[in-house]
Amino acid sequence: SITAKTISKDTINKYRSQDAFRYSTKDKAQTKSFFERLWDWLWEKYYDLMGQEAGNTLIKILLWTIAILGVVYFILRIIGMDAFAFFQKKNKDGSLSYEVLDENVHTINFSEAIENAVSQRNYRLAVRLQYLQTLKRLTDKNYINWQPNKSNRQYVHELAASSLTTSFNSLTTEFEYVWYGEMQLAPQEYEIISNNFKQFYNRL
Numbered sequence: 001s002i003t004a005k006t007i008s009k010d011t012i013n014k015y016r017s018q019d020a021f022r023y024s025t026k027d028k029a030q031t032k033s034f035f036e037r038l039w040d041w042l043w044e045k046y047y048d049l050m051g052q053e054a055g056n057t058l059i060k061i062l063l064w065t066i067a068i069l070g071v072v073y074f075i076l077r078i079i080g081m082d083a084f085a086f087f088q089k090k091n092k093d094g095s096l097s098y099e100v101l102d103e104n105v106h107t108i109n110f111s112e113a114i115e116n117a118v119s120q121r122n123y124r125l126a127v128r129l130q131y132l133q134t135l136k137r138l139t140d141k142n143y144i145n146w147q148p149n150k151s152n153r154q155y156v157h158e159l160a161a162s163s164l165t166t167s168f169n170s171l172t173t174e175f176e177y178v179w180y181g182e183m184q185l186a187p188q189e190y191e192i193i194s195n196n197f198k199q200f201y202n203r204l
Helices: 009-016 025-030 034-050 053-078 110-119 123-140 152-158 165-179 187-202
Strands: none
Touching (some): 110 123, 123 165, 123 187, 152 165
């Protein structure tokens, strides 16, 4: 026969008083950090959304929109157009003022113009003039085909197959940061940028 053994109440209370034998799902939940609980909440909302027809429709619309924009961007890059032209700032007369350099680089006396800008401590203008001078030198060497109203990024695209593309892209980024960002440069900051242009000229 089988004899059932019983555990005394004192023994049970002894084990209950020990932390190792305390089990609580509440304690486990409280050990999660704020970010873990936030992540769980986001996933819960995501699954709720995916389970609804409206949520599935929204996801499909977003995916199709991203795909269409990607195709449009790819086509614009192939034909050499600036993919962000629609978002560029315009002057009151409607002409583009962002990324478009319409000065005739063949009629500017760059040495005199740059010297005047530096003497007036207008380093922002001096950087613009040096960038225009760069476009002229690249045109003279037949690296690019300068045209009024072409964007900076179109010139970068024209140099894509050249060993100069990385350096020219860096100069373009520096110029855009200073000119369109309306940065006020200190003399030493301008000197660094000016030297970058001079080093680029030496490679032509």
